[in-house]
Amino acid sequence: MEFSQIATIAGKEFWDRIRNRWVLAVALVFTAFALSIAYFGAAQQGTVGFRSIEVTIASLVSLVIYLIPLIALLLGFDAIVGERERGSLDLLLSMPITRGELLLGKYLGLAGALAFSTIAGFGLVGIVLSAQLDLNALFHYFGFMLSSVLLGCAFLSLAVMLSVFASDRTRASGMAIAMWFFFVLVFDLLLLGVLVVTAGQWGGEALPYMLLLNPADVFRILNIFSLEDVRTLYGLSTVFPPSLARPWLLGLVMLAWIAAPLAIASWRFRR
Amino acid sequence: MADISPAPTEAGNPVIFARGVHKHYGAIHAVDGVDLDIRAGELFGLIGHNGAGKSTMFKMMLGLIPLTAGEIRIDGASVVGGDFRAVRRKVGYLPENIVLYDNLNGLETLQFFARLKGVSSADNPRLLERVGLAHAAKRRVREYSKGMRQRLGFAQALLGRPRILFLDEPTTGLDPEAIRGFYAILRELRDEGVTMVITSHILAEIQERVDRLSIMAAGKVQATGTVQALRERMNLPLRFELQLAPGAFDTVRATLADLPVSAIEARDGGLALRCGREAKMKVLAALSSLGDLVRDLTVREPSLEDVFFGFSD
Structure with a gap:
């Protein structure tokens, strides 16, 4: 594996997103949402203004869990199938580059763009809020940003995998949307459904482990369990074994969610 | 297959060597037992109807798709496996209907591919001049005409002074003057000893220009030789x-x-x-x-x- 080849592809993907203002647009969306939530998140309760970092992060988590998977899937779904459909893939592959290097370069470039806009967008808000935050709160906010980047990277990895398997862009976009529905909307309902239908006979013990099968849930747990005040707001804490609720362990699960789809994509692309 | 070309000269060892090459897609035999010997410094034509197997053969010679059976060697080395990078640095490829990146300008396009090829970009302005695009170096490919894209694709194929060029329908979209300029460059390259394989469906264009050619039909090479030798053979x-x-x-x-x-x-x-x-x-x-x-x-x-x-x- 030649690093320079990966860097060339990654550099092009990254600068393409900078030049076409994709990074700027996404960062602005994140900034706007984060600011609105921080200052107007409690408007329903009749107050405005920044309340606490815990409540802000909890609200941001509920938003980001929908938004980032969607953005990541839209960013990556045509990474390979797009090149193939436009007809530029053969020329790329005629260069002294392996398919694995091309795939990894594409992924890293796109992940760089997504991470950059996430950190820039939420980081800006962090700076604005920093005057009102103590060190502990800043640490939690940083953890939220990091887990958001990981969430994006996991769904981007799934998107790149789709882009290798799909035969054309239209199908790839359909599969991306279906994947978003499944992980973000359907998965939790399905788990709950199984629990209710079997009256808790089946799945109760396994439930916390089942949640690890969804990177969006891993993200949610990561953020909720790092916040003492918020933990009690969610019923999850009563079923979630403390042995699993370790940030580094959940972080590793997230890394597995990044590595596994990429590995499958690479295997498929080489065939 | 009938090879009725003169016996290879001493200077003309095969640079591109194919033996018993097959490519099957299920029941479809896109390439069905092709042998080729293309010598150093030769301008070699590959002609055939659409679907005759030319492009598939090209892709296999470049190592883009695996062979069902047979062997291909470029300059003595396999295009797949351990030597593939060294082989590909010696090779330039202009695909049929080339697609480049609309958001890059001419110079940036060459720079991107030069990096992938691992060659210096210092020559890029001269390359653009050689293909007649010096005036459009800083213009985005989005604004290029079809002929300009084709010329930029050709400049891309020339990056790193390749020893072997694969040109798939290279004059598509070029006007007559540009076609003449294109073949003038091919003659210069041949004088420098570059081996070139070219496909074209415009037979009148190719017949005065190639040293030898193969006629492909139904996945097979039907005949190989100089245009004159083929004429005499067909009688x-x-x-x-x-x-x-x-x-x-x-x-x-x-x-x-x-x-x-x-x-x-x-x-x-x-x-x-x-x-x-x-x-x-x-x-x-x-x-x-x-x-x-x-x-x-x-x-x-x-x-x-x-x-x-x-x-x-």
Whole structure:
């Protein structure tokens, strides 16, 4: 594996997103949402203004869990199938580059763009809020940003995998949307459904482990369990074994969610 | 396959070597047992109908798709496996209907591919000049015409001074002047010893320019050789076109009656006929014995198109 080849592809993907203002647009969306939530998140309760970092992060988590998977899937779904459909893939592959290097370069470039806009967008808000935050709160906010980047990277990895398997862009976009529905909307309902239908006979013990099968849930747990005040707001804490609720362990699960789809994509692309 | 080209010269060891190459997609045999020997410094044509297997053969020679069976070696090395990077640095490729990146300008495009090839970008402005794009170096590819994209694709193929060039329908979208300029560059490259494989469906364009060619049909090489050797092998009739003095038609026709000629037809002020290559000198002798009755004479060789249809049908 030649690093320079990966860097060339990654550099092009990254600068393409900078030049076409994709990074700027996404960062602005994140900034706007984060600011609105921080200052107007409690408007329903009749107050405005920044309340606490815990409540802000909890609200941001509920938003980001929908938004980032969607953005990541839209960013990556045509990474390979797009090149193939436009007809530029053969020329790329005629260069002294392996398919694995091309795939990894594409992924890293796109992940760089997504991470950059996430950190820039939420980081800006962090700076604005920093005057009102103590060190502990800043640490939690940083953890939220990091887990958001990981969430994006996991769904981007799934998107790149789709882009290798799909035969054309239209199908790839359909599969991306279906994947978003499944992980973000359907998965939790399905788990709950199984629990209710079997009256808790089946799945109760396994439930916390089942949640690890969804990177969006891993993200949610990561953020909720790092916040003492918020933990009690969610019923999850009563079923979630403390042995699993370790940030580094959940972080590793997230890394597995990044590595596994990429590995499958690479295997498929080489065939 | 019939290889009727002259015996390889000492200087002409095969740079591109293919033996028993097959590519099957299920029941479809896109390439069905192809042998090729393309020598150093040769401008080699690969012609055939759409679906004859040319592009598939190209992709296999570049290592883009695996072979079902057989062997391909480029400059003595396999295009897949451990040597593939070294081989690909020696090779330039211009795909059919090249697609480049709309958001990059001409120079950036070359820079991107130069990096992938691991060669310096210092020569890029000169390359753009060579293909006639110096004026558009800083313009985005989005604004390029089809012909300009094709020229930029050609510049891309020349990055790093490759020893071997694969050009798939390279003159698509070029105007006649650009086509002439393109072949002028190919001649310069041939003088530098670059080996080139070119496909084209414009047979008239290729026939005067390639050293040798293979005719492909139904996944097989039907014949390989110089255009002249293929003509002789097909033994297609030559066409004579005569300009006659007024009132000479019947006399000339009577003279030709005993000769092995066919398809005599009157044309305004003249006559056209066909005859086999072996009878050419006899016919010429008979016609020159007629003196002033024949005012002018043109002998046309069968075109590559005639040869092509002879082999591929």
